[in-house]
Amino acid sequence: MGINLGDVFPNFEADTTAGRIKFHEWLGNSWGILCSHPADYTPVCTTELGRMAKLASEFQKRNVKMIALSIDSVQDHHGWTKDINAYIGASNVEKLPFPIIADEKRELAVQLGMLDPSERNKEGLPLTARAVFVIGPDKTLKLSILYPATTGRNFDEILRVIDSLQLTAYKKVATPVDWKAGGDCMVLPSISEEDAKKLFPKGIQMQELPSSKKYLRFTPHP
Structure with a gap:
């Protein structure tokens, strides 16, 4: 099983720390990010969810709803939340700024x-890998990243990718290697020189190449 880029993300129903949800209804017209975690009360996951909580305002200003998943119960999630908030120095806060899905049957x-077949729990069952799914307002999968259970995510990179996804969804550009919001973009190869001049009034910089092919075209952030 699995899901590919461009597929409609499953409209699953699940119990969460914020009550029962139906995913598409919960998402509404927002973008969404779903991050899975091997288990509650595990070290790397605690650091990740703490980082997610601290970045809540960054996701919110990008119109991205956050949700996490772990294979334990809602009751366990509530207990774990206290540890996560203590880790980030927010012991007086009772909730996280996002729900955690309970997936006890791993369905x-x-x-x-x-699932990560190489990492197993004490019962010998495969742990949940660190999946990242970014879903668009059209409910289709825009990005997936799969980390092994032993490697924590880089949320700076995830925010950078979301900036690129949102820009390229609405503007006829691509983003080059190591791009960051505000940086120069690339004109899509499918756009003619004539159309590019109309679309990008800030100008286009063409890089000369040994092949003489005119495909490396840069333009300021539109």
């Missing part, structure tokens, strides 16, 4: 291809 983990 969602299997459906979305999130």
Whole structure:
């Protein structure tokens, strides 16, 4: 099982720390990010969810709803939340700024291809890998990243990718290697020189190449 880019993300129903949800209804007209975690009360996951909580305002200003998944119960999630908030120095805060899905039977983990066969729990069952899914307002999958259970995510990179996804969804540009918001973009190869001049009034910089092919075209952030 699994899901590919461009597929409609499953409209699953699940119990969460914010009550029962139906995913598409919960997402509404927002972008969404779903991050899976091997288990509650585990070290790397605690650092990740703490980082997500601290970045809540960054996701919010990008119109991205956050949701996490772990294979334990809602009750366990509530207990773990206290540890996560203590880790980030917010012991007086009772909740996280996003729900955590309970996936005790691993049904969602299997459906979305999130199991890591090389990392197992004490019962010998595969742990949930660190999947990242970014879903667009049209409910289709825009990005997936799969980390092994032993490697924590880089949320600076995830925010950078979301900036690129949102820009390229609405503007006829691509973003080059190591691009950051505000940086120069690339004109899509499918756009003619004539159309490019109309679309990008800030100008286009063409890089000369040994092949004489005119495909490296840069333009300021539109």
